Amino acid sequence: MSGGSLTPARALLAQTAGANGFFGCRIVLPGGRVIADLDPGRISEKELPAEWPGGEIVRTAPSEGVSGKSYTLNIAGRGLAVLEVQWSSLPPSGDAGGWTGDLTLGIGVIGAIGLAGWALAYRRMRTKVRGVGAVGDALRAAAGGEVSTAALAVSESFGAEAVAWNALLADRESLQKRVAAEIAGHVVVQATGGRRDSDLAGLCDALWLGLMIVDEKGVIRYVNGAAAVLLGGARDELLGKPSESIVRDERAAGAIKAAATGVNRQRTSVEVESNAESGRGVIRFSVRAIRREESGAAMVLIEDVTQQRVADESRNSFVAQVTHELRTPLTNIRLYLETLVDVGDTDAATRAKCINVIGQESRRLERVVADMLSVAEIEAGSLRLNIGDVRLDALLEEVHNDFKAQAQDREITLLFELPPKFPVVIGDRDKIILALHNLIGNALKYTPVGGRVVVHVETNEAGVTVSVTDNGIGIKPEECELVFEKFYRAKDKRIAGITGSGLGLALARQVVRLHGGDIQVRSQIDKGSTFTMMLPMGKAA
Amino acid sequence: MEIQETRQGAVTCVKPMGPLVQGDAGQFQRASSEVRARSLGRFVVDLGAVPYADSLGLEALVDLTEEMSEGGQSLRICGANETLREVLALTGVADLFEHYIDLNTAVRSFL
Numbered sequence: 072m073s074g075g076s077l078t079p080a081r082a083l084l085a086q087t088a089g090a091n092g093f094f095g096c097r098i099v100l101p102g103g104r105v106i107a108d109l110d111p112g113r114i115s116e117k118e119l120p121a122e123w124p125g126g127e128i129v130r131t132a133p134s135e136g137v138s139g140k141s142y143t144l145n146i147a148g149r150g151l152a153v154l155e156v157q158w159s160s161l162p163p164s165g166d167a168g169g170w171t172g173d174l175t176l177g178i179g180v181i182g183a184i185g186l187a188g189w190a191l192a193y194r195r196m197r198t199k200v201r202g203v204g205a206v207g208d209a210l211r212a213a214a215g216g217e218v219s220t221a222a223l224a225v226s227e228s229f230g231a232e233a234v235a236w237n238a239l240l241a242d243r244e245s246l247q248k249r250v251a252a253e254i255a256g257h258v259v260v261q262a263t264g265g266r267r268d269s270d271l272a273g274l275c276d277a278l279w280l281g282l283m284i285v286d287e288k289g290v291i292r293y294v295n296g297a298a299a300v301l302l303g304g305a306r307d308e309l310l311g312k313p314s315e316s317i318v319r320d321e322r323a324a325g326a327i328k329a330a331a332t333g334v335n336r337q338r339t340s341v342e343v344e345s346n347a348e349s350g351r352g353v354i355r356f357s358v359r360a361i362r363r364e365e366s367g368a369a370m371v372l373i374e375d376v377t378q379q380r381v382a383d384e385s386r387n388s389f390v391a392q393v394t395h396e397l398r399t400p401l402t403n404i405r406l407y408l409e410t411l412v413d414v415g416d417t418d419a420a421t422r423a424k425c426i427n428v429i430g431q432e433s434r435r436l437e438r439v440v441a442d443m444l445s446v447a448e449i450e451a452g453s454l455r456l457n458i459g460d461v462r463l464d465a466l467l468e469e470v471h472n473d474f475k476a477q478a479q480d481r482e483i484t485l486l487f488e489l490p491p492k493f494p495v496v497i498g499d500r501d502k503i504i505l506a507l508h509n510l511i512g513n514a515l516k517y518t519p520v521g522g523r524v525v526v527h528v529e530t531n532e533a534g535v536t537v538s539v540t541d542n543g544i545g546i547k548p549e550e551c552e553l554v555f556e557k558f559y560r561a562k563d564k565r566i567a568g569i570t571g572s573g574l575g576l577a578l579a580r581q582v583v584r585l586h587g588g589d590i591q592v593r594s595q596i597d598k599g600s601t602f603t604m605m606l607p608m609g610k611a612a
Numbered sequence: 613m614e615i616q617e618t619r620q621g622a623v624t625c626v627k628p629m630g631p632l633v634q635g636d637a638g639q640f641q642r643a644s645s646e647v648r649a650r651s652l653g654r655f656v657v658d659l660g661a662v663p664y665a666d667s668l669g670l671e672a673l674v675d676l677t678e679e680m681s682e683g684g685q686s687l688r689i690c691g692a693n694e695t696l697r698e699v700l701a702l703t704g705v706a707d708l709f710e711h712y713i714d715l716n717t718a719v720r721s722f723l
Contacts, residue, residue, distance in 0.1 A: 277684055278684045280684070281684075295684065296682045296683040296684050297684035299683065300653060300682075300684075352652065375652055375653075375654060378621055378622040378723055381622045385621070584714070585714065
């Protein structure tokens with residue numbers, strides 16, 4: 072039955088005729104077209120037509136001594152046909168009525184089996200025609216310029232032809248990739264002055280810089296692993312694509328095009344900034360033309376320079392802040408010196424005031440410079456801790472004594488809640504004192520007259536926790552982390568008259584982090600703040 | 613497992629808070645992979661709060677650095693304690709990572 076032919080039906084016809092002693096048996100369509108006959112020479116139609124018009128079917132008259140009968144068959148969806156059978160007029164033996172009954176039954180069986188066979192053949196043929204049609208459509212799409220394997224693939228439910236077509240497409244894609252890789256290798260070899268090196272691809276992949284080769288037509292011919300990461304795509308997907316579809320920035324795309332086509336042979340560098348949801352990023356494209364006798368291309372080095380940009384900006388900001396912080400006390404010193412010179416010995420009170428202010432501003436300058444140096448040392452990685460055993464009880468007593476007078480002056484209650492026994496901590500004593508000075512000094516500075524500052528110390532197996540709690544002006548929630556940034560000062564009008572470099576908390580946190588600990592803050596506006604310093608017991612980092 | 617994520621400049625720091633073991637290792641690997649993709653590899657794993665790691669934890673770290681090696685990068689880790697450093701050395705995977713003493717040094721390595 073394969074191929075939609077009538078062979079199975081014809082075989083059934085012959086088998087049934089043989090079993091019943093028919094010497095003539097055939098199926099005829101209108102117009103005398105014979106689709107099945109015991110004598111294959113009389114068959115005029117090789118396959119069952121999809122449909123045929125109606126019309127009278129000429130029935131063959133039986134010759135002498137021959138009996139015949141014809142039956143009209145309605146073949147669903149196609150049209151009418153006639154089944155003719157002929158047999159000898161004389162029954163071979165036995166009861167003629169029984170023989171006739173067998174004949175009728177046989178004809179019925181032939182008709183039913185034939186119809187079922189045709190229906191099955193029709194279904195299979197239809198499926199096959201649909202598969203071939205789909206492949207034909209895909210071929211026409213390919214001729215029209217479609218190159219995508221996904222677009223050209225057909226459903227494999229259409230049968231063997233569809234499966235074979237899809238396999239052909241997969242082979243083609245694999246071949247394309249191999250050719251692209253070969254071309255990429257060829258271009259890289261050209262770019263390196265013709266040096267052939269079996270490890271060249273491996274070397275390029277080990278590069279932490281992105282490397283991309285774009286041909287004269289602007290098509291990406293090679294990308295190493297780093298380039299794929301920085302361009303945000305898989306290497307296989309990037310190969311063969313126009314570079315303009317990947318590098319969207321106009322300046323960068325223009326530079327690549329100019330180099331690839333040989334319009335510009337100079338090295339060009341373009342930085343592209345993106346503000347993705349994940350944060351700001353700056354990618355630098357350094358482009359250079361590669362010209363050979365027969366072909367041209369552009370070599371593009373791709374770098375992530377985001378951190379360099381952030382560091383540059385931070386440095387510029389630092390210089391600006393340093394200038395401001397140094398200028399303010401210096402201006403005061405100069406003004407009061409001028410006043411001092413003017414008044415001479417004539418006004419003892421003014422003279423004393425001037426000297427006092429100059430002294431204060433000098434100390435402020437000294438403090439700012441020391442803080443800046445410490446911050447700069449930490450940021451440059453050159454700050455080294457002088458690690459040793461630190462007796463916290465003695466250290467805290469020293470800190471307490473340092474702030475007693477200041478607290479009394481401002482009528483602030485300064486309480487130290489200490490445990491009965493202190494462990495010995497390993498760390499840099501001076502740096503721990505510096506951190507505590509900044510925390511307690513800040514608490515006193517931002518707590519109004521008559522307020523309260525509590526230094527609470529707890530120890531456990533992990534380390535020591537020092538909490539400095541005040542009932543001062545507090546910090547807004549959105550500023551709690553910002554106060555640890557260099558030169559940041561809270562946006563609160565109430566602190567406008569309070570001097571500060573904005574370096575203290577940044578320095579304190581950095582120092583504690585160098586010890587492997589951290590400083591955190593909890594605060595409520597108008598209720599106060601708690602700065603918690605955690606110092607691990609073990610070795611410093 | 614709590615995994616802290618902070619930014620220092622343009623660098624993201626992933627800090628697992630606790631041992632890198634069993635299911636926590638998978639959680640850590642997923643979080644780190646997500647940060648890696650988002651930051652184009654500009655990230656550091658701070659192991660300062662990881663007291664120890666089992667084989668799954670090590671596997672998570674090795675998988676991360678192997679993913680990154682395809683892009684010419686390697687995983688930067690910092691703050692690993694002596695136990696972790698020993699485990700990494702004994703299992704022969706220490707060379708797969710860039711080790712830094714602390715987060716600041718690791719962040720500066722991106723300059």
